[in-house]
Amino acid sequence: MTRTSQSIQKGEVLLAVDQVSLSFGGVKAITDVSFDIRKGEIRAIIGPNGAGKTSMLNVINGFYHPQQGKITFKGQTRSKMRPSVAAAQGIARTFQNVALFKGMSTLDNIMSGRTLKMNSHFFWQCLRHGPAMAEEIRHREFVEDIIDFLEIQAIRKVPVGKLPYGLQKRVELGRALAMEPDLLLLDEPMAGMNLEEKEDMSRFIIDVNTQYGTTIALIEHDMGVVMDLSDRVVVLEYGRKLADGTPDEVKADQSVIDAYLGVAH
Amino acid sequence: MDILFKILIDPFLQMGAMPDLFVQTIWDGFVTGVLYALIALGFVLIFKASGVFNFAQGIMVVFAGLTLVGLYEMGLPAPLAVLVTLGVMFVLALAIERVVLRPLVNQPDIILFMATFGITYFLIGLGELIFGGNPKQMITDQLFLPRGAIEVKMLGGFVQFQKIDIAAAVIAVVMIVALAVFFQKTRIGRALRAVADSHKAALSVGISLNQIWVIVWFTAGIVALVTGIMWGARSDVSFGLQVIALKALPVLILGGFTSVPGAIVGGLIIGIGEKLGEFYWGPLVGGGIESWLAYCIALGFLLFRPQGLFGDKIIERI
Amino acid sequence: MFYRETGQFKTNYAGDMAVFPILQDRIGIALILVVAFVLIPLLGSDFLLSSVMIPFLVFSLASIGLNILTGYTGLISLGTGAFMGVGAYACYKLTTLFPEVNIVVWIVTAGFFSAFVGVLFGLPSLRIKGFYLAVATLAAQFFLQWCFTRIPWLYNYNTSGAIEVGQRTLFGMNVTGPKASLEARYMVLLTLVTVLTWVASNLMHGRIGRSFMAVRDMDIAAELMGIDLLKTKLLAFAVSSFYAGVAGAAMMFLWYGGGEANDAFNINQSFLILFMVIIGGLGSMIGSFFGAAFISMLPTMLKFGLPALGIPLAGATAEHLTYILVGSLIIFFLIVEPHGLARLWQIGKQKLRMWPFPY
Numbered sequence: 022m023t024r025t026s027q028s029i030q031k032g033e034v035l036l037a038v039d040q041v042s043l044s045f046g047g048v049k050a051i052t053d054v055s056f057d058i059r060k061g062e063i064r065a066i067i068g069p070n071g072a073g074k075t076s077m078l079n080v081i082n083g084f085y086h087p088q089q090g091k092i093t094f095k096g097q098t099r100s101k102m103r104p105s106v107a108a109a110q111g112i113a114r115t116f117q118n119v120a121l122f123k124g125m126s127t128l129d130n131i132m133s134g135r136t137l138k139m140n141s142h143f144f145w146q147c148l149r150h151g152p153a154m155a156e157e158i159r160h161r162e163f164v165e166d167i168i169d170f171l172e173i174q175a176i177r178k179v180p181v182g183k184l185p186y187g188l189q190k191r192v193e194l195g196r197a198l199a200m201e202p203d204l205l206l207l208d209e210p211m212a213g214m215n216l217e218e219k220e221d222m223s224r225f226i227i228d229v230n231t232q233y234g235t236t237i238a239l240i241e242h243d244m245g246v247v248m249d250l251s252d253r254v255v256v257l258e259y260g261r262k263l264a265d266g267t268p269d270e271v272k273a274d275q276s277v278i279d280a281y282l283g284v285a286h
Numbered sequence: 287m288d289i290l291f292k293i294l295i296d297p298f299l300q301m302g303a304m305p306d307l308f309v310q311t312i313w314d315g316f317v318t319g320v321l322y323a324l325i326a327l328g329f330v331l332i333f334k335a336s337g338v339f340n341f342a343q344g345i346m347v348v349f350a351g352l353t354l355v356g357l358y359e360m361g362l363p364a365p366l367a368v369l370v371t372l373g374v375m376f377v378l379a380l381a382i383e384r385v386v387l388r389p390l391v392n393q394p395d396i397i398l399f400m401a402t403f404g405i406t407y408f409l410i411g412l413g414e415l416i417f418g419g420n421p422k423q424m425i426t427d428q429l430f431l432p433r434g435a436i437e438v439k440m441l442g443g444f445v446q447f448q449k450i451d452i453a454a455a456v457i458a459v460v461m462i463v464a465l466a467v468f469f470q471k472t473r474i475g476r477a478l479r480a481v482a483d484s485h486k487a488a489l490s491v492g493i494s495l496n497q498i499w500v501i502v503w504f505t506a507g508i509v510a511l512v513t514g515i516m517w518g519a520r521s522d523v524s525f526g527l528q529v530i531a532l533k534a535l536p537v538l539i540l541g542g543f544t545s546v547p548g549a550i551v552g553g554l555i556i557g558i559g560e561k562l563g564e565f566y567w568g569p570l571v572g573g574g575i576e577s578w579l580a581y582c583i584a585l586g587f588l589l590f591r592p593q594g595l596f597g598d599k600i601i602e603r604i
Numbered sequence: 605m606f607y608r609e610t611g612q613f614k615t616n617y618a619g620d621m622a623v624f625p626i627l628q629d630r631i632g633i634a635l636i637l638v639v640a641f642v643l644i645p646l647l648g649s650d651f652l653l654s655s656v657m658i659p660f661l662v663f664s665l666a667s668i669g670l671n672i673l674t675g676y677t678g679l680i681s682l683g684t685g686a687f688m689g690v691g692a693y694a695c696y697k698l699t700t701l702f703p704e705v706n707i708v709v710w711i712v713t714a715g716f717f718s719a720f721v722g723v724l725f726g727l728p729s730l731r732i733k734g735f736y737l738a739v740a741t742l743a744a745q746f747f748l749q750w751c752f753t754r755i756p757w758l759y760n761y762n763t764s765g766a767i768e769v770g771q772r773t774l775f776g777m778n779v780t781g782p783k784a785s786l787e788a789r790y791m792v793l794l795t796l797v798t799v800l801t802w803v804a805s806n807l808m809h810g811r812i813g814r815s816f817m818a819v820r821d822m823d824i825a826a827e828l829m830g831i832d833l834l835k836t837k838l839l840a841f842a843v844s845s846f847y848a849g850v851a852g853a854a855m856m857f858l859w860y861g862g863g864e865a866n867d868a869f870n871i872n873q874s875f876l877i878l879f880m881v882i883i884g885g886l887g888s889m890i891g892s893f894f895g896a897a898f899i900s901m902l903p904t905m906l907k908f909g910l911p912a913l914g915i916p917l918a919g920a921t922a923e924h925l926t927y928i929l930v931g932s933l934i935i936f937f938l939i940v941e942p943h944g945l946a947r948l949w950q951i952g953k954q955k956l957r958m959w960p961f962p963y
Contacts, residue, residue: 082828108830122821124887125814133814137830141811149806154618157810161617200829339735389939396680397942399735400882403875404934411927419920529871535739543735572754581743585728588740592731 031061034093035236036081036204041090043076043260050076051087052260058204063230064238065247065268068257069280074240075117077257078206081238082114083107095203109137113202115193117209117240123182127192130181131167134199135160167195171225187218194225198233205229207239211246219243223250248272256280297566306443311565312558317451319557320458321520324513325534326541326549327462328506333543334482335502336387338398342405344531346507349409350375351514351523355425356417364428368511375507383499391495410525421526424518426450431519454516461512462550465505474501482544529577533560536584541595548596556580623805640794645787653786655904661790661797662855663896667880668804668889669847674878675886676808677840678820679729680738684848684877686748689869690718691849692856693758696767700760707772707780708792711853718849719842721748726841730834745871752865766864767856780857789858796854800847805889807843816840817887879930883937885946894945902930 036058043051051073058064066074079085081092083102091098094110113134122130139160145153168174171191176184181192190210197205210226211219223246229235241247247254248268256263256277264274271277301308325344332340353374357367386401426433432449469475480488481498489495517527537556541548560583564576587595612627614620624630644657670684694717698710725744732740752758753765762768771781778784779792807813815836818826827833856863876899884895903926941948 084824084828104827105830105832108828114828116825120822120825122818122825124821125817129814129817132811133818133826133831134829136811136815136818139811143812146810146812147803147806149810153810157621158617161621165617196829386935386939390942393938393942395734396882396886397938399680400879401935401938403879404931404938406931407927407934408931411924411929411931415921415924415928419924532742532871535742539736539739574750574754578743578746578750581739581746585740585743588732588736589728592733592736 031234033060034058035060035095037093038081039091039093041080041087041092043080043085043087050260051080053090054257054260054262056255056262056265058236058238060236061234062236062252063226063250065251065254066238066240066257067242067247067254068263072257073260074257075208078114078208078238078240082112082206108200111203112206113197113200113204114206115190115197115208115210117212119186119189119193121181121189121193121196124180126178126180127173127184128164128168128177130192131164131195131199132160134196135164137200164199167198170228171195187214190214190222191225198229202235205235205237207237209240209242211241211243219246226250292570293567300566304443306440306445309440310445311561313445313447313451315558315561316554317454317557318561319554320455321513321517322533322537322557323550323553324458324509324516325531326537326553327465327546328509328513329534329538330544330546330549331502331506331509335478336499337395337485338387338402339395339543340506341399341402342409343506343510344528344534345406345409346510347514347517347531348523348525348527349413350507350511351424351518352413352417352422354511354515355422355518355523358425358428359422364425368429371511372508375511376504379500379503379507382503383496387499388496410528414525419525421522421524424515424523426519429515450516450519457512457516461509462546465546478502533580536580540584540587545596551595556583559583621809623809637798645790650786653790656901658790658793658859659900660897661793662851662859663877663880663900664893665797665800665854666848666851666877667884667892667896668801669844669851670877671881671884671887671889671892672804672808672816672847673840673844674881675888676813676820677816677837679837679840680735681741681844682738682871682874682878683725683741683744683748685869685871685873686745687718687722687845687848688852688855688873689748689752689865690721690845691715691852692767692869693752694718694849695853695857696760697758699770699772703770706774707857708774708796711796711857712850714853715846715850718852719846722841722845722848723838726838729837729841745874749865749869752869764864767862769857769862780861782861793854793858796850800850801889804847808889812839879934883934883944885944888944888946890949891944891946894949898945899930902926902933
């Protein structure tokens with residue numbers, strides 16, 4: 022697997038969120054939040070329920086349009102963007118409540134992540150021969166690599182609606198990976214999992230990060246996981262940024278302790 | 287220019303030139319709208335309580351009317367025929383709950399929607415099998431409904447108000463008020479509103495869904511009977527009415543599937559809009575635009591308010 | 605015992621991705637094609653061709669079209685009848701204006717006109733979803749139906765107000781008009797249906813089919829993955845209406861041999877095709893055929909089957925009974941198997957794989 026856009030070097034800012042505010046009617050979901058994500062890092066976004074974490078991800082990949090502020094991705098600044106355009110630029114994500122295509126097989130789900138990279142003509146699609154078939158096989162090979170990587174060979178042809186929750190989460194990760202994203206957003210990848218599944222998932226996340234060099238931003242409630250996995254952490258509360266820094270810095274931050282981590286730490 | 291004049295200016299000049307005709311058209315539209323609203327009302331009741339897009343509501347109207355007339359023709363006195371028809375509607379509600387809704391609980395919406403198609407076909411077949419396929423006269427006199435018309439002199443001409451139309455409007459208002467009271471003030475009404483909000487939550491506090499469904503479908507059946515009588519009195523009773531009954535659908539998308547006021551306002555907008563359109567703009571394209579104008583009005587509204595006039599704005603979440 | 609895939613290994617992805625990966629399935633399809641192309645035209649009676657096979661094929665094509673829209677893309681349409689009408693009238697105008705061009709070419713071309721109209725009426729689908737969209741497609745149904753009867757140019761100012769199918773030939777044989785033999789019409793229709801089914805199946809197995817299903821299953825996620833919703837939905841409308849259009853043209857020219865829009869392309873036709881799709885199985889090619897077979901043959905079976913069993917039926921009563929039965933059967937099938945006949949077929953095949961040792 023080769024990565025295409027290498028114009029941004031490791032460690033430089035890949036995505037910058039600049040003073041973004043978002044509200045629904047009178048309800049403020051995000052107020053004046055700024056932070057950045059650097060190329061190649063694992064960035065965690067944490068905060069209590071309702072802190073605006075998922076809304077933040079939705080803003081980043083263009084599903085919500087913030088009223089104020091701007092977002093710079095790969096050097097391009099924008100305030101409003103359609104989700105499909107964000108995807109084309111290289112932002113992929115998974116969802117808090119698994120958002121797989123339930124009627125399709127695991128293979129088809131992951132293959133659908135390749136849609137943007139496939140462009141054979143409608144005519145050839147009708148015949149399913151020539152360029153269309155060649156393209157299909159090429160991408161199938163890529164997808165099979167992901168299936169091997171995630172160790173889900175056995176469920177290749179099972180409709181995902183029938184899979185247990187943990188596997189669904191894994192397929193969803195596979196679908197996001199199939200997009201070969203520059204930035205991968207993971208919304209609570211380990212919610213509702215048992216310890217073993219969490220360990221598996223953590224391993225996949227680290228492997229994605231180290232093997233493919235994919236930049237990852239994740240939301241997670243399990244503090245142990247967050248502190249172990251991430252390079253830097255941003256803490257949100259009531260839509261505002263509370264703290265930002267390495268796991269150790271955040272752990273030591275008094276306002277974070279007061280607001281979130283509580284006395285246990 | 288000529289064509290623009292004909293579309294944009296001429297109709298309004300006509301309205302101004304003959305205001306009595308204009309009022310007459312509005313009144314006709316108003317009454318049609320009330321009847322559309324009544325069909326839509328039965329639909330909204332069912333959609334709110336059971337989440338079923340009841341395609342059969344229009345057919346229930348015809349079926350109820352046909353049963354009433356058919357029973358009368360078989361020799362039952364009119365009041366008894368009304369009672370028996372009510373009984374039939376109750377049995378129908380019971381049967382639909384038992385045979386259709388209960389086995390299909392938890393299925394996707396489209397499956398239930400299709401099931402109401404099945405009900406539609408079943409009722410058409412059953413009605414025609416028992417009562418014959420010929421159009422029938424509504425038993426207006428026997429039900430003590432007024433006949434004839436009042437002519438009012440106004441605006442330099444005469445405007446005709448059919449007494450039956452006035453009666454229809456009054457009865458519609460009475461029924462809507464009665465339903466509102468039923469929903470707001472009674473125990474069953476509260477249960478209905480609870481079910482409309484959340485099936486599971488309602489179940490968890492001990493409301494019997496099956497019972498509620500029977501009640502709701504029966505209520506919709508009563509509304510259907512009243513509508514059927516009114517409609518039958520204005521034209522005749524036959525399953526040819528089903529295409530007209532489909533007009534309740536644009537009313538619904540205009541008003542929103544869950545809003546009773548929406549059904550009423552939507553009905554009036556569609557009824558009046560359609561009559562005005564047909565009368566003043568129809569001749570420009572050869573007439574007959576009544577058959578689709580309602581849908582286009584509704585479609586136009588939808589493009590600006592996808593949730594209908596009275597629906598809540600949808601915030602999509604993931 | 606015979607239906608088993610044991611020992612059939614795939615050594616490349618192309619083999620694994622075939623539409624029928626199992627040998628027995630391929631044999632089955634070949635058999636069906638032989639029967640349809642050779643045995644039925646040679647041995648079948650006129651009744652079989654005219655009252656069973658031709659209606660079945662026309663409706664199959666229309667249900668494939670609607671299934672692409674409703675079953676694969678999740679957009680309910682109640683306007684299929686009207687889109688079929690667009691195809692029929694487009695074909696009529698084309699063959700009147702250019703009678704020297706082969707009629708089969710025009711039947712297929714008519715599909716593109718229908719596709720265009722379908723896209724126009726599909727435009728609201730971006731903002732309107734679910735049942736709201738279903739009602740919106742009624743606008744297409746009634747508006748187009750009105751056009752068919754009110755614009756005399758469309759029916760060439762015929763006094764009857766209907767399409768009058770002239771005589772057209774293919775390879776020197778009459779294929780339309782009163783002199784065309786049933787066999788010729790059947791063969792043309794069968795070829796059309798076979799080719800178009802193959803194309804539809806190809807489309808649904810590739811990138812386009814996947815993006816359709818993605819939009820159906822979770823449109824938001826599809827959009828966040830870079831699938832352009834409007835384009836995808838419009839493409840679905842276009843492909844679907846294309847099939848409906850060809851079906852409509854075929855219906856007029858190869859089956860009815862002329863007729864009027866209010867009879868052929870009315871709202872009941874739209875409903876009927878929706879039934880076929882639902883009863884057959886949403887999102888299943890073979891289901892479209894099952895549904896079409898079931899719904900199109902049911903009235904015929906009742907009409908001729910019941911008297912054969914000794915139950916006498918008057919014409920009108922038969923019609924009423926048909927309504928009751930169709931209604932009841934729809935409900936019955938929805939209760940027994942909401943995923944349609946196609947799912948029953950799948951379960952049957954699964955059982956057959958195990959048979960006779962189910963453990």
